[in-house]
Amino acid sequence: MSLDKVLSIAGKPGLYNLVAQTRAGFVAESLVDNKRISVGIQQNVSVLSEIAIYTLEEEVPLRQVFENIKTKENGEQASVSPKDSKDKLEEYFFEVLPNYDEDRVYASDIKKVIQWYNLLQKHGLLEDLTAEAEEETVSEEEK
Numbered sequence: 001m002s003l004d005k006v007l008s009i010a011g012k013p014g015l016y017n018l019v020a021q022t023r024a025g026f027v028a029e030s031l032v033d034n035k036r037i038s039v040g041i042q043q044n045v046s047v048l049s050e051i052a053i054y055t056l057e058e059e060v061p062l063r064q065v066f067e068n069i070k071t072k073e074n075g076e077q078a079s080v081s082p083k084d085s086k087d088k089l090e091e092y093f094f095e096v097l098p099n100y101d102e103d104r105v106y107a108s109d110i111k112k113v114i115q116w117y118n119l120l121q122k123h124g125l126l127e128d129l130t131a132e133a134e135e136e137t138v139s140e141e142e143k
Helices: 062-072 086-096 107-122 128-142
Strands: 006-009 016-022 025-030 036-040 045-047 052-054 059-061
Touching: 016 036, 052 062, 059 062, 062 086, 062 107, 086 107
Parallel strands: none
Antiparallel strands: 006 016, 006 045, 016 025, 025 036, 052 059
16 A cells, blocks of 8 residues: 555544545544544545655655655664654654754654654555655656
């Protein structure tokens, strides 16, 4: 599964898999407890493939940040806990994304990225990231 089908829903913990679209929104399944919920179009929903992290030069897609964490951790869970101190989280994130913008990326954002990474890693959803990145590179070269 690609990040195009993984959602973050405001006000709801964890991540969700897009199952089906309905007239009034869509049905999503939690990656945490596999419960299905109905999500209305008025709810604030973010697709992980469209999220980016601010750096000093540009915005880096979340997929690339996950790739960096995966490389650093050799495919395992993150070595830092989302509940660690702000300083420890920022130090870890500098190792993963050295030029991230400290003024625009908050500790709460770093916590969320680490939680999401751990959840995706636990469900084996990070294996597709390399293939996705290669497909994007090929399609950009064709243009």
